[in-house]
Amino acid sequence: MIILPENHSEQLMWKLDDKHNKNCIEYINSVFHGNEKGVYYNFKALQKGQDTLHFALYKYNDVTKILSYIVKVN
Numbered sequence: 001m002i003i004l005p006e007n008h009s010e011q012l013m014w015k016l017d018d019k020h021n022k023n024c025i026e027y028i029n030s031v032f033h034g035n036e037k038g039v040y041y042n043f044k045a046l047q048k049g050q051d052t053l054h055f056a057l058y059k060y061n062d063v064t065k066i067l068s069y070i071v072k073v074n
Contacts, residue, residue, distance in 0.1 A: 002069060004055060006032060006039040012064070014039055017054035024049040024073055045073040 004014045016027060028042040041055075050072045057065040 001043070002041040002053070002055075004038050004041070004057075004067070007035045008032070009035055011059050013058050014041075014055050015058060016041060017056065020053055021049065021051040023047060024051045025053070025071055043071075048073050 006012055006014055014030075016030070020027075024045075024047055026044040026046055028044055030039050030041045032039045043053075050070065053069045053071060055067045055069075056063045057067075
């Protein structure tokens with residue numbers, strides 16, 4: 001699980017880039033838990049390997065920030 005701060009009252013929302021190794025990690029869903037807790041991205045490990053997940057923070061239609069996480073599945 002990856003937790004990112006997200007504030008809908010300020011129109012700030014994260015989006016996962018779809019370009020990752022779907023043989024290694026499967027995106028399950030994302031759940032918004034309010035402005036205080038943010039959004040929880042849930043994944044399932046499929047096989048050993050390494051992948052990089054990229055997230056973009058949007059305000060309206062503009063990207064304001066990009067984050068990348070390297071995920072290792074053992």
